[in-house]
Amino acid sequence: MRIITGLALVALLAGSVLAETVPTEVKLLQGRKVTVHPYAFLNADELKVLRLVETNTEALKLFITSPKGYSAMAVAPKEGLVRGGTFPASVLAIGELPDAETAAAAALKGCNAKRKGGDACVVVLEVGPA
Numbered sequence: 001m002r003i004i005t006g007l008a009l010v011a012l013l014a015g016s017v018l019a020e021t022v023p024t025e026v027k028l029l030q031g032r033k034v035t036v037h038p039y040a041f042l043n044a045d046e047l048k049v050l051r052l053v054e055t056n057t058e059a060l061k062l063f064i065t066s067p068k069g070y071s072a073m074a075v076a077p078k079e080g081l082v083r084g085g086t087f088p089a090s091v092l093a094i095g096e097l098p099d100a101e102t103a104a105a106a107a108l109k110g111c112n113a114k115r116k117g118g119d120a121c122v123v124v125l126e127v128g129p130a
Helices: 002-013 044-055 057-063 100-114
Strands: 025-029 032-036 070-075 092-097 122-129
Touching: 025 044, 032 044, 044 057, 044 122, 070 100, 092 100, 100 122
Parallel strands: none
Antiparallel strands: 025 032, 032 122, 070 092, 070 122
């Protein structure tokens, strides 16, 4: 009983970002499946960037430079994707990994290592074979 109560408390104290149910936007782009996770913390400009990346091969190449394997991009909610006209150091895109789970885990690990506080990083972009 004590363990269950402790787990319930941890769940209640978890950041609002983790509790947020986020829809996914999936597009096919030249044989690749591109998935955007439009979290509520992303501002209008950040959503425009992600939606451009999702539909434009040249924009996608700015973040995911190789079409091989699986890729993911993670962002720290407090720091965002683009703030003050630049990408915060915590924004991390990684590619050429063997599966989606490995790509997401690697992006999250790198982002969390660089974030400056606030909620844990989340994956906002995933790319893989269609």
